[in-house]
Amino acid sequence: MSSKPFVPLLFAGDINVYSMARAFHEAYGIKPYAYGKYETMPCYGSAILHYTANPKADEQDTFLRLVTEFANARAEETVLLLGCGDSYVRLISANLGRYPENVVAPYIPVDLMDSLIHKERFYELCEKVGVDYPDTFVYKKEMGEDFVLPFGGPFILKPSNGVEYWLHPYPTQKKVYKVGSFDEVKSVLRDIYGAGYTDSVIIQNFIPGDDTYMRVLTNYSDRNGKVKMMCLGHVLLEEHTPHGLGNHAVIITEHNAEIESRFKALLEELRYTGFSNFDIKYDRRDGKYKAFEINTRQGRSNYYVTGAGMNLAELVVRDRIYGENLPETVVTNESLWMVVPKGVAFKYVPEEEYRTRMKKLIAEGKVKNPLLYGPDLALKRRIKLEKNLLGHYIKFRKYYDLGGK
Numbered sequence: 001m002s003s004k005p006f007v008p009l010l011f012a013g014d015i016n017v018y019s020m021a022r023a024f025h026e027a028y029g030i031k032p033y034a035y036g037k038y039e040t041m042p043c044y045g046s047a048i049l050h051y052t053a054n055p056k057a058d059e060q061d062t063f064l065r066l067v068t069e070f071a072n073a074r075a076e077e078t079v080l081l082l083g084c085g086d087s088y089v090r091l092i093s094a095n096l097g098r099y100p101e102n103v104v105a106p107y108i109p110v111d112l113m114d115s116l117i118h119k120e121r122f123y124e125l126c127e128k129v130g131v132d133y134p135d136t137f138v139y140k141k142e143m144g145e146d147f148v149l150p151f152g153g154p155f156i157l158k159p160s161n162g163v164e165y166w167l168h169p170y171p172t173q174k175k176v177y178k179v180g181s182f183d184e185v186k187s188v189l190r191d192i193y194g195a196g197y198t199d200s201v202i203i204q205n206f207i208p209g210d211d212t213y214m215r216v217l218t219n220y221s222d223r224n225g226k227v228k229m230m231c232l233g234h235v236l237l238e239e240h241t242p243h244g245l246g247n248h249a250v251i252i253t254e255h256n257a258e259i260e261s262r263f264k265a266l267l268e269e270l271r272y273t274g275f276s277n278f279d280i281k282y283d284r285r286d287g288k289y290k291a292f293e294i295n296t297r298q299g300r301s302n303y304y305v306t307g308a309g310m311n312l313a314e315l316v317v318r319d320r321i322y323g324e325n326l327p328e329t330v331v332t333n334e335s336l337w338m339v340v341p342k343g344v345a346f347k348y349v350p351e352e353e354y355r356t357r358m359k360k361l362i363a364e365g366k367v368k369n370p371l372l373y374g375p376d377l378a379l380k381r382r383i384k385l386e387k388n389l390l391g392h393y394i395k396f397r398k399y400y401d402l403g404g405k
Contacts, residue, residue, distance in 0.1 A: 004076065004077055004078045004102070005076075005077050005078070006077060006078040006079070006080050006104075006317065006321045007030070007032070007033065007074060007077045007078070007079055007080070008020075008021075008024050008030070008032035008033070008079075008080045008082060008313070009032070009033050009034070009035075009067065009070055009071075009079050009080065009081050009082070010032050010033070010034040010035075010049070010082050010083075010084055011034065011035050011036070011057065011058075011063070011081075011082070011083050011084060011085070011088035011091075011092070012034070012036050012083065012084035012085035012088055013034065013036025013037065013038060013040055013043045013044070013051065013053070014036075014042075014043070014084065014085070014300060015042060015300050015301075015339070015370065015371065016084035016085065016297075016298065016299070016300040016302060017034050017036065017043050017049075017084040018042040018043055018046065018049075018370065018371065019300075019301075019302050019303035019306070019370045020032070020082060020084060020298065020302065020312065020313065021034065021043070021046070021048055021049040022048060022303065022306070022370055022373050022376075023303070023306045023311050023312050023313035023314075024313040025048045025049075025373075025375070026306070026311065026313075027311045027313045027314045027317070028313070028317070031048055031049050031050055032049045032050070033049065033050045033051075033052075033070065034049050034050065034051045034052070035051075035052050035053075035054055035057045035066055036051065036052075036053060036054075036057060037053065037054065037055050037056075037057050037058060038053055038055070039053045041384055041385075041388065042371050042385075045380075045381060046376055046381075047375060047376045047378065047381075048373065048375060048376045054066065057088075058085075058087045058088060058091065060091065060094075060095075063088070063091045063095075064091075064095055064098060067079075067081060067095075067099060067103065068099065068100060071099065071100040071102055071103045072100055074102070075100075075102060077102065078102055078103075078104055078321055079100075079102055079103045079104065080104050080106075080316065080317065080320065080321060081099070081103055081104065081105040082106075082297075082316070083107075083297055084297065084298070084300075085297075086117060086162055086163050086295070086296075086297070087163050089107065089113070089296055089297045090110065090113060090114075090117070090163060092105050092107050093105075093107045093108065093109065093110040093113045093296075094110045096109065096110070104320050104321065106223070106273060106274040106275075106316055106319075106320045107273070107274050107296070108270075108272060108273055108274065108296065112270065112272075113296050116270075116294050116296055117161075117162070117163070117293075117294070117295075117296055118160050118161055118199075119158070119159075119160045119161075119202045119293055120138050120160045120200055120202065122291075122293060122294055123136055123202075125266070125270070126266070126291055128269075129262075129265055129266045129269050130262065130265075131262050131263065131266050131291050132283075132288045132289060132290045132291065133290050133291050133292070134156070134204040134205055134207055134281075134283075134290050134292070135150070135151045135204060135205040136202060136203070136204050136205075137149050137150060137151075137202075137203045137204070138160070138200050138201075138202060138203075139189065139200060139201045139202075139203050140200050141193055141198060141200075145186050145189075149182065149185070149203060151205040152205070153179070153180050153181060153182070153205075153206065154178055154179065154180045154206040155177075155178070155179050155180075155182075155184075155185050155203055155204065155205070155206060156176060156177065156178055156202075156203070156204040156205075156206050157176070157177040157179065157185065157188050157189070157192075157201055157202070157203050157204075158175070158176045158177070158201070158202050158204075159192065159197060159199065159200075159201055159202070160199050160200040160201065160202055161197075161199040161200075164197060164198070164199055165192070165197055165199075167196075168195040168196040168197045169195065170191060170192075170194070170195040172191055172242075173191075173195070173242070173243075174242045174243070174245060175242070175243060175244070175245045175246060176245050176246055178206060185203060189201060207281045207282075207283045207285075207290060208283075208284065208285070209281065209282065209283075209284060210350055211235055211236065211237050211238045211350075212234070212235070212236055212237075212349070212350060212351060212354060213281050213282045213283075213284070214234075214235035214238065214279070214280070214281050214282075215232060215233065215234060215235060215256075215259065215279075215280040215281070215282065215289065216232070216233040216235055216248060216251065216277065216278070216279060216280070216299060216301060216304075217230065217231070217232050217233070217259065217260070217263055217277070217278040217280060218230070218231045218233070218275070218276075218277050218298060218299060218302060218304075218305050218312075219231075219263065219264075219267060219275070219276045219277070219278075220274070220275055220276075220312070220315045220316070220319075220326075221267055221268075221272045221273050221274060221276065222273065222319045222325075222326055223273055223319055223320060224273075225267075225268060225270075225271035225272060225273055226268065226328075227264045227267050227268060227328070228315070228319070228326040228327070228328055228329065229305075229310060229315055229326070229328075229329050229330075229331070230260045230263070230264065230329075230330050230331070231253060231304070231305040231308060231310060231330075231331035232253065232254055232255060232256055232259060232260060232331075233248075233251040233252070233253055233254070233301070233304050233305075233337070234251065234252050234253070234254045235248050235250070235251055236250040236251065236252060236345075236349045236354050236358070237249040237250040237340070237344075237345060237348055237349050239395070240395075240396065240399040240400045241395055241399050242399075246279070247300060247301075248299075248300070248301040248304075248337075248339075249338065249339055249340045249344075249345070249392075250336070250337070250338045250339075250340065250345050250349060250358075251301060251304045251336070251337040251338070252334065252335070252336055252337075252354070252357060252358070252361070253304060253305075253308045253331060253333065253334055253335050253337075254334065255330060255331070255332045256289075257330075258289075259280065259289050260330055263278055263291075274296070274297075274316075275296075275297050275298040275302075275312070275316070276294060276295065276296060276297075277294070277295040277297065277298055277299035277302075278291055278292075278293070278294055278295075279291070279292040279293055279295075280292065298312060301337065301339075303337060303368060303370035304335070304337035304368075305331065306370075307335050307337050307368035307370070308331050308333050308334075308335040308337075309331070309333050309335070310329065310331050334357075334361065334366065335361060335366045335367070335368065336357075336358055336361040336362065336366060336367040336368070337367075337368055337369075337370070338367065338368075338369055339369055339370070339371065340389070340392040340396075341389045341390070341392060341393070342362070343393070344392045344393060344396055345358065346358070347396075348396055348400055371385055371388075372385065
């Protein structure tokens with residue numbers, strides 16, 4: 001057990017970072033430090049973390065220098081290093097063994113990480129351990145346009161390598177594409193590769209069903225590779241903007257032993273350590289829950305776990321700072337997480353059953369918006385947050401497709 005005080009050092013600047021900072025602040029009353037590329041909300045100007053913008057924070061030399069200088073300046077403290085975006089998580093993993101001795105980085109080796117975040121390899125691992133995934137075709141650039149898909153549309157297209165993909169922006173770029181015809185598939189491929197992307201693209205048979213068919217599973221595996229916490233979220237609504245497509249907007253926690261046992265087996269087969277996050281969709285055609293991908297970190301909606309009573313900061317601190325043996329916990333407490341106004345949630349969540357559950361949880365006070373945190377609601381910040389919330393009315397009116405994703 002460490003006798004040193006600890007200080008969290010986070011990388012990125014989005015809601016993921018803010019949610020983790022809030023968890024540390026709630027659990028320990030401390031203000032984490034964070035580096036991100038831009039002076040943007042919700043981290044910039046926050047009263048619960050020390051945020052510094054550096055436009056090169058996600059570049060190898062700058063990243064390693066920032067961590068090293070930070071740790072050396074706090075030699076009497078243990079620095080808990082956490083990434084909150086894919087590029088930062090990979091940087092942390094790639095530099096394991098290069099940090100000062102007082103840095104604790106709870107991540108898997110970079111070779112294993114690359115195998116997992118590369119969707120093509122991830123599906124191979126799913127095949128090995130019996131985790132279901134959508135019907136999939138792996139497209140490679142050298143195939144050109146002379147290929148045949150083994151299933152019909154609609155189709156989902158997404159890059160195997162998300163880190164490389166976002167390094168090559170183009171005007172029509174989306175996180176995920178849904179198209180109806182083979183000609184549209186070829187058109188999207190031309191756009192992706194025309195921008196400079198070189199890795200493979202995943203083409204999948206679209207699983208029917210609106211946002212409510214989605215699930216998110218967040219886990220924590222201890223330093224010995226044992227899964228110690230699992231929390232399943234039932235997604236009721238997602239964002240539908242081009243760059244935010246698939247980002248969660250409303251989640252209710254739930255429990256499903258079948259899903260949890262399958263993914264626990266996958267993680268322990270890999271001897272995985274640290275946070276992990278799976279996107280899953282229920283396929284009503286065959287009654288199976290199918291994995292889309294793994295994030296080798298906590299997801300951007302991670303506060304749905306903390307809000308349900310399982311503080312994520314406490315898990316990693318107890319395991320990696322204090323060396324405790326954590327009990328195995330599956331979250332069964334029902335709570336509501338939302339980052340859109342109630343008016344948006346009740347208008348766009350499609351089923352009355354879910355709206356009724358939402359009303360009940362709100363009436364019981366079991367609802368959390370991670371951005372609305374009492375100790376961090378100075379007037380100027382509150383005005384910005386309220387403006388952001390109101391903006392969701394416009395975004396959903398513009399982009400939401402009643403036919404589902």
